[in-house]
Every structure is written in structure tokens, then in C-alpha cells.
Amino acid sequence: MIKLKNVDYQIDQKVILQSINLNIEQGRTTVIMGKNGSGKSTLLKLLNHIIQPTSGLIQSYLKNPIPMLFQKPLILKNTVSYNYQILQKIKKFKINTSWFDQFKLSALEDQKMNSLSGGEKQKLFLARLMSFDQSTLFLDEPNQSLDLESEKLLAKLLLLEKKNKTIILTLHDFEMAKKIGDYFIYLENGKILLQENKQQFFDHFSS
Numbered sequence: 001m002i003k004l005k006n007v008d009y010q011i012d013q014k015v016i017l018q019s020i021n022l023n024i025e026q027g028r029t030t031v032i033m034g035k036n037g038s039g040k041s042t043l044l045k046l047l048n049h050i051i052q053p054t055s056g057l058i059q060s061y062l063k064n065p066i067p068m069l070f071q072k073p074l075i076l077k078n079t080v081s082y083n084y085q086i087l088q089k090i091k092k093f094k095i096n097t098s099w100f101d102q103f104k105l106s107a108l109e110d111q112k113m114n115s116l117s118g119g120e121k122q123k124l125f126l127a128r129l130m131s132f133d134q135s136t137l138f139l140d141e142p143n144q145s146l147d148l149e150s151e152k153l154l155a156k157l158l159l160l161e162k163k164n165k166t167i168i169l170t171l172h173d174f175e176m177a178k179k180i181g182d183y184f185i186y187l188e189n190g191k192i193l194l195q196e197n198k199q200q201f202f203d204h205f206s207s
């Protein structure tokens with residue numbers, strides 16, 4: 001479980017997140033939703049210990065940050081295959097190539113990172129993260145820049161992954177959220193407006 005108790009997060013006196021009380025259960029897929037600037041990416045980084053709360057408490061089964069999918073990843077140098085295989089070299093274990101294969105990234109292997117399209121880059125970052133085989137996934141807008149077909153593939157892959165993983169992700173797309181989510185958090189201006197299971201959550205948005 002990840003438990004947040006009265007968590008506030010500020011930057012230069014600006015309140016970004018306020019009075020966050022939250023439980024995230026292991027084995028569940030939790031979707032964080034809300035408008036632009038509501039604090040989704042900030043909350044995800046807090047949950048993964050990338051940043052620390054200004055006040056309040058975070059108790060988590062994870063003690064340190066783990067690799068995650070960022071909304072604005074650093075631009076990487078060199079080629080696609082270099083960036084993908086570097087993990088294998090550092091970690092010295094056989095990486096899981098299933099997402100790399102499913103997204104057909106081998107066709108781009110020799111291309112320079114900075115020449116990739118937005119969607120191609122996104123697929124590479126997804127494939128890189130999934131190559132680690134982590135049992136917890138933090139994904140910030142995993143479907144950003146993806147075309148319809150790729151987005152469908154992503155949903156299919158996540159539905160398989162969620163069977164034995166804890167997934168915490170941000171999304172704008174209600175359809176995708178409904179498809180893969182079990183538990184939902186809705187942020188508004190840095191505060192939690194809703195935190196509910198699927199049925200309750202979507203009742204608010206129907207009609």
C-alpha cells in the first residue's frame with residue numbers, strides 16, 4: 001500500500017497539492033485524472049519518491065524511486081538501439097523485449113533519437129520502461145502522442161500487465177481509463193475531488 005496523510009506540496013510559496021489523503025492498493029490499477037495543471041504529474045512524482053512533500057506523510061512499500069514514464073522525458077542522444085540496450089548493459093540481465101517487439105521498434109533501431117517522431121519516441125520510452133519487468137508501474141500519460149491504433153495496442157498490453165502488477169497512471173482519456181482502471185482519483189486545483197472505484201466514479205460523469 002502507498003498511504004498519503006495530509007500531504008502538501010509547494011514550490012516557492014505556490015501550493016501545488018493540498019491536503020492529500022490517499023490509499024493506493026497493490027495489485028490494483030489506479031488512474032489519476034483531472035484538468036491541465038491540476039497536479040497529476042506532481043502527485044505521481046510524489047508517489048514515486050522523485051519529489052518530497054512539503055508537509056504530511058507518505059508511507060509506501062517502495063522505499064526509493066523506481067524508473068517511471070515521465071510526461072516530459074529528457075531528450076536522449078544516440079540511436080534507438082543504443083538507448084534501448086543500454087539498460088541491458090547496465091543491469092546485466094536479459095531484458096523483456098515484448099513491448100519493443102509489439103510496437104515494432106526494431107525498424108527504428110539505427111535511427112537517431114532526436115530524429116524520432118513524438119509517437120515513436122513515446123513508444124521507445126514505454127518499451128524501455130517495460131524492459132525492466134517491474135512489478136509496479138508509474139506512467140504519466142502513457143498514451144500521449146500515440147495514434148489510434150497504437151493507443152489500442154497500449155490498452156491491450158496494459159490489460160495484460162495489470163493482471164500481476166500495480167499500475168498507477170495519469171490519463172485524460174475517459175474511455176481508456178474505464179477500460180483499464182480499477183480505482184480513480186480526480187484532482188482539481190491540487191485537491192482530491194473524488195477517489196472512488198470504477199462504478200461510483202463513472203456515475204459522476206454519466207448523463
Ligand SMILES: Nc1ncnc2c1ncn2[C@@H]1O[C@H](COP(=O)(O)OP(=O)(O)OP(=O)(O)O)[C@@H](O)[C@H]1O
Pocket residue numbers: 011014016034035036037038039040041042043071
Ligand atoms: N517547478 C514548478 N514551479 C512552479 N510551478 C510548478 C512547477 N511544477 C509544477 N508547477 C505547477 O503545478 C501545477 C500542477 O502541475 P502538474 O504538472 O502536476 O499538472 P498536471 O495535472 O500534470 O497537468 P497536465 O494535464 O498539463 O499534465 C501547474 O499549475 C504547474 O504550473
Ligand SMILES: [Mg+2]
Pocket residue numbers: 040041042071140170
Ligand atoms: Mg501532467
